Amino acid sequence: MGCGRVGSTLAHILEDKGHSVAIIDQNSEAFRRLRGGFKGRRVIGMGFDRDVLVEAQIEKASAFVAVSSGDNSNIISARVARETFGVENVVARIYDSRRAEVYQRLGIPTVATVRWTAEQMLRRLLPDGALPLWRDPTGDVKLAEVQTDVAWIGARVADMERAAPGCRVAFLNRMGEAVVPTGDTVVQDGDVVHVMARAADMDQITEALAKRVREED
Template sequence: MHIVIMGCGRVGSTLAHILEDNGHSVAIIDRDPQAFRRLRAGFRGRRVTGIGFDRDVLIEAGIETAGAFIAVSSGDNSNVISARVARETFGVENVVARIYDPRRAEVYQRLGIPTVATVRWTADQILRRILPEGAEPLWRDPTGTVILAEVVFNTAWIGVTIPRIEQAIAARVAFVNRMGEALLPRPDMVLQEGDILHVIAAERDMDRIHKVLSSIPEED
């Protein structure tokens, strides 16, 4: 697959190297030619100097045959505009834009542009390491409404099937970490001692979910 990246900063150059190592052809765009110095000496992809939402620049980068477009420059607006041009003008289906302002994420999602809100993600990762277990989500969607979280449960839930747990919390168990291995839920799976339960749900429901799982299961 040919992939076009806008922004040759630390993230863009790292992505370029990983994608090339995985057998993809890569073109990387940056308005500053000095930015290409971050690329390794053996990088075989195209280096295109220019603005990522300029049609001629995108064409030079091979956007017309690209299977994906990644916008990771330092500007939120530039990233989203470039992603929209790639999708709406050149028909690239797989696009993603990095943004710094999480308040804009919902707007961009409504425009059909998948976004990675790096500031919020970084903050969540830091908080997970300094606050008590389960205090911060493992993942949050860009709008901030749906999260993946590790939840603590009362030992009385051990031996209860995953479907019954899902029914009790009115939410989906995403996976169970058992002895370091992530297991997808099965209809006959029961919670075992030492399991780590991960739930995906609306953030507004998490207090209720924690309350249910910290209590003793109700009798059928």
């Protein structure tokens, strides 16, 4: 639902991957964003209207995404798709991050675009410390990219985890490729470290990894 820039881009990507797509928008002019060769269904109407969803063949859908410009419309549509039509894979875009957290707890996956965009900007403006890439609906557990002391180069992942209790190195970004490490994986120059930990421990972990204190020190 929603044939804006995000909706039309998703529709094209999904179609290119071999999926059949139906896209709903209350404004017929919005469909001009679709390329000429788009083969999917174009349905005019509100995405939370049951008749409109049936016209879009929601009963055959394996997934539903709500990316209109309105938070309320997105959430209502997502709930109708899941609760009325039984679509299991449902995602809604939300601008208000406080609402996003509430709906996450209700089991509706959301993407809070303002927060996500701000965090991506901060990662480039303020590279120090840890910035979350993901967190669970309760906010208790986070996946974050952390800045590490160059002294960790040549050390094992197990050494990092031992120096930062509660930390689990989830993966390393190595030359643009994701590496899932074992305890014996050696940190190389240029590796970007991503850790999973309790939010309450993240500051302590960040501090421990930002400056390596060797045992002999």
